[in-house]
Amino acid sequence: MRILVLGFTGYLGGHVAGHLRTLTGVRVLGGGRSPAAEFGIDLATARADDLARAVADAAPDAVINCAGMTGGDAVTIAEVNSRGPAVLCAALRKAAPTARLIHLGSAAEYGPGVPDVQVTESAATRPVAVYGATKLAGTVAVTTSGLDAVVLRVGNPVGAGAPAAGLPGRVAGLLREAGRDPGAVIRLGDLSAYRDFVDARDVARAAALAVSAPRTLPSILNIGAGQATPVRELVHTLARVSGFRGRIEENGGGSARSGEVSWQCSDITAAEESLGWRPSYPLDDSLTALWTATAGPEGDRAP
Template identity: 40%
Template sequence: MTVLLFGASGYLGRAADEALRGRDARVVRVSRTAVHDDSWVRHDLVRGGIDELAELLWAVRPSVVVNCTGLLDGTTADLVAANVTPTAALVDAIARTVPSARLVALGSAAEYGRVPHGLRVAEDAVPDPVSAYGITKLASTLLVRDAVTAGRLDGVVLRIFNPIGADLPAGTVLGRAAQAMRVALRQGDDITLGPLDAYRDFVDVTDVADAIADAALATVAPEPVLNVGSGRAVAVRDVVAMLASAAGFRGRVIESGPAPSRSNAVTWIAADTTRAQRSLGWAPHQDLTTSVRAVWQHA
């Protein structure tokens, strides 16, 4: 089993690489930056042309293509280029060059937008994203789903909720909090974050990686869109308090910073993971306390 892994140097890509290799898959890692050794290939899904991508697919002849690239923040044009264009290129190039290969793409809980408080959202909910990020992730999902429905592609989109754990990037609320706490512990300061009253579904990055590996290596084609979350919504304020406890941070957390534009209108989100359990046999295993400790230990 050969897996062509785009975004292998990123947060989710590194975890997926480890999970796939742990199941004896041959992983050809793709990055747009430096090539580390013979198991890496340099390619930029945003700037590279369709012919160049087709040549790469033809050379590797993968059984599975996993795309872990993407952009959380930026201009609308940047988000379209990073989140939609690569998916369109992969759908066309795979259908043209290696039509038997499966595409595993990563979606986002942001595709759902506002959902009823207290309920877990399932894949058949009508998506209504409230930010350019969510809109571009939904567009990517629809491209894959429509290609699957038309019989052009063996593909699945994993809608990832809020991944946390070791090496969490600073672009997320817990990543920012961990970074701020490290500075504050040295300088004796309080920290300032945005509003923390929303409820989010936090899922460990190793559980996300297992879901990616499950989807990539499944012998039967999975359902085309699957939620990957813990199934539990937790107040962000409580999770930041858990992080402060793990860090030994006793200063104040001041919530006067700007809210993130991609999610500030969503006050509650939790995943219904029934389909992922049915289609992949996947379920999350890591508890939230362990995940939060890993955020701090590897910040």
């Protein structure tokens, strides 16, 4: 089976491509802007006809779109998260109409959750910022495309390679800089929110299962842990994993987007029923993988 992975050098794309390469009978075709890409594809700027030619050359049995942008200016975010999926669908309709499309969406599309309530795929979508809104537009482009397609609405992914633009990656970087100095102080914003953290390796496994599922899938499937974890717990667990001996302070600030969404938790029943998928990595394992991956050539020796 030939699987074209777009954004294969990114955070989740790297995990997806890595997992697929362990499977028998699968050839992974890398697509993206990286010089390492077998197929040079930039969803933010490509014309549908040009993209269709690239897709025809790849001749994929399935396409997994992991390309996305979480931060930056609104225009660029929209080009990647909204325009990208739309132009991809147009190209697939022309060049590979029978290929299954798996698109990575985001739980940010739901917007604020209700405490102690798991959100299902049929819930109303009320994104509060550009990121969630543009991801929702991409989801709509995929689910109305007429293709054999499924959107995996991913919670907050955690694991090796987590970018500094997200809280887990940023905190890991701060902890690495602080070392094991007992006098170190790390100052963060408000950590009172609850999030549904899911291991990046579990996301990759869900994408692979969606490729091989023998029947038509629901248009949207939640991929998360199915439980809400206090952000504060994540930060302090990561500090423990790192051996940090200093102090963590909350100044009450933080991003406006996080402040407006104090609770997120996904109902993952449909993913279990459709894919036979359940998350397999506990948060401690995810954070250990994240911390280990940040180690430099000299490892974790204390300063």
